[in-house]
Amino acid sequence: MLTVGASQRRKGSSGEREFCKLLAEHGFGQPKRLLGQARDGGGDIPTPPVLWEVKRRKRLAVYGFMQQCVDALPNRKEGDCSIPAVAMRADGEEWLVVMRARDALPILNTLTERGDTQ
Numbered sequence: 001m002l003t004v005g006a007s008q009r010r011k012g013s014s015g016e017r018e019f020c021k022l023l024a025e026h027g028f029g030q031p032k033r034l035l036g037q038a039r040d041g042g043g044d045i046p047t048p049p050v051l052w053e054v055k056r057r058k059r060l061a062v063y064g065f066m067q068q069c070v071d072a073l074p075n076r077k078e079g080d081c082s083i084p085a086v087a088m089r090a091d092g093e094e095w096l097v098v099m100r101a102r103d104a105l106p107i108l109n110t111l112t113e114r115g116d117t118q
Helices: 006-025 062-075 101-114
Strands: 045-047 050-052 085-088 096-099
Touching: 006 045, 006 101, 062 085, 062 096, 096 101
Parallel strands: none
Antiparallel strands: 045 050, 085 096
């Protein structure tokens, strides 16, 4: 089992609280962190149907990928593309999609309100 120092636990807890606030600002009620989830192996914040695993690190390479997508949006000549999304897959792993929270949360909230969660 990976041991985490006190400063990393504080940073993680702070990130989870920050993301709970962001979720609340986007209409997800008052989400609560799952305390003890690191020990129990659960996710960080449940907002059914989504279980969020919150990561806060000094550097994440995905920001460069997202910036590349954002920079490409004004160059689109066809279609109405206004939301950047990054699809990525490591060798032997499944595909992941990364979006900015300000773009993804309204979409998820709309789906949740309509009951389109499957």
